[in-house]
Amino acid sequence: MSSAKSSPSKVxxxxxxxxxxxxxxxxxxxxxxxxxxxxxxxxRDGRGYLMHSAINIRMGGKEDRPLLTGVHTVADVFCVGCGDRLGWFYHKASDQSQKYKEGKYLLERERLVKDNAWTLDV
Incomplete structure (x- = not known):
């Protein structure tokens, strides 16, 4: 019988x-x-990247947080490997112009490294 779940090694x-x-x-x-x-x-600690998705993260509890673009319902995201806070997940934006962020991740640049020697124009 085949399982629909992918094993971590396949991922x-x-x-x-x-x-x-x-x-x-x-x-x-x-x-x-x-x-x-x-x-x-x-x-929180500098520049960040808006991302469609993220893996190997654990999500904290939802909270309304005042951000530069208004109040958003967010949850901090943490690395499952070491527990470091990496950024947050946008659950809900109160302002209509910010709705595009819903369901996306803000990952802080200082908490990440780029793998495979690719470059990111800054």
Missing amino acids: LRAFEGRPSFQCSNCSAVIALKDELISKSFSG
Whole structure:
């Protein structure tokens, strides 16, 4: 009988050789470069990347947080490898012009490293 779930090793093989972002503390793969939407965002500790998706993360509790663009319902995201806070997930934006962020991740640049020697124009 075949399982519909992919094993972790199959998932990691799917990411092999593809440009990715990794946790700067433990090197866990967090997101593929292909998931990058924008590099023009601000996190708590500096610049951040808006991403379509992320893996190897644990989500904290939801909270309403005043950010530069208004109040958003967000949840901090943490690396499953080491527990470091990497950024947050946008659950809900109160302002209509910010709705595009819903369901996306803000990952802080200082908490990530780029793998596979690819470059990101700054």
